[in-house]
Amino acid sequence: MIHLSQRYSSILIASCILTSIIGNAVSNQAVARDLFVNNDNGSDSHSGLSATSVGGKQGPVRTIGKALQVAKQGDSIHIANTGVPYQESISIQNSRNSGLVGKNFHIIGNGATLDGRKTIAYDQWTAVGNQIFEFKPPRTTFLLLYIDNHPATQVDVPRDARKVPPLEELQWCLFKHKVYFKPANNRLPDAFDVSYTHAQVGITLINCQHVVVENLVVQGFQLDGINVHDNVFNTQLLQIKSRGNGRSGISVGGASRVQIEACLLGNNGAAQLRTEGHSVTTLKNNDLVDTNPQAPAVVSDGGKIIR
Structure with a gap:
């Protein structure tokens, strides 16, 4: 009977731990927020929790960088397409700029342009x-x-x-x-x-997971439009136009695992897509424009590409 009681106790403890883990995951998903960026009427003194200014601190932030600073795990960032390019380089990194299973950290570009010129x-x-x-x-x-x-x-x-x-x-x-x-x-x-x-990289991703970046134009950066640097997992780049960057439209390196889907890469200086390290890049329905022999569609210095 003693052994049976100990067994039931172990099961009860394991059940409590599992319930706590699931509860925390559900709780984290429940508090995921929508943040708003507008480089026309936003202010980095705002909370970013409203798409329009409603007085006090309520309203959109002005820069994407500020939104990433205040973002938490699983949040969504909505970038207003004001017709004026966002002149900034941004970095998506670590757990606060990551998502969870079933709840991605989401950057929605709405066709806005990130410009490094x-x-x-x-x-x-x-x-x-x-x-x-x-x-x-x-x-x-x-x-x-x-x-x-x-x-x-x-x-x-x-x-x-x-x-x-x-x-x-x-x-x-x-x-x-x-x-x-x-x-x-x-x-x-x-x-x-x-x-x-002028600016070196448009979007850098490092040490993050469960991230989706979609519907952005990234242009005019000295190196890469987007650099998936290292330790980036379960991440998608969707409907990105990365063009006119000095080295590549998208670069994937380190041990990263990324899916690139419905993207247009063209007019980049040395490669449209480059891979290196032990990365794995999955390509789906992309247009890699390689009209310049000096800048082929793909330059691979390592890594695996799945088409």
Whole structure:
């Protein structure tokens, strides 16, 4: 009888522990919130718990970064598409930016744009002759030059070149860590909307799980539009347009496991998708535009790709 009683006690304890675990999971899902971001009428002094300002601290935050700071496990972040790009780099990381089984941490972009470019001011250009102008950026690795929201035509420079190659109108090149650009119609560079890839990465994911990021445009970053860095599991990237970034549209590395679905990757400088490490990337119904032989659809330095 003593042994039977001990057995029942063990079962009762195990049952209580299981009930507690399930209760905590249900409780965590029950308190998951909706947070709102608006770079037009939001303020980072707001709570983010309302899509519209209703007085006091109630209303949307202004930046995605602020929403990620106040977010908790299993929350959803709704980004307003105001027509004005969000000029920021964001990082999704650790447990507070993760979801649970059955309740993802969700970022809903609504077609908004995350943009890493910086405009070149008129006084940053120096005329060097032959209607060519020179600009020295802070970094040149994977740099792209934009004209009117599109990557401009770059002229390759041989490694042993001793001078700037001939440039046609609206072409540019990189020579000795400087940008050389030829405007059209004998105009000055500031007559055009000229910018360059400045911020390094649009969205970095690291040490998180059960995350969904969807319906965002990510462009103009020096390295990657999205970098799934390491230890990212059960994560989906849906309906993302990642374009015109210096290295790749999406990079997946480390031990990460990610699904990329219904995404458009194009006009990125070295690869549309790159993988490395021991990562596993599942691709479903994507469009990887590889019209540039210098930037193939996929560059794999490790990892596994499932199509």
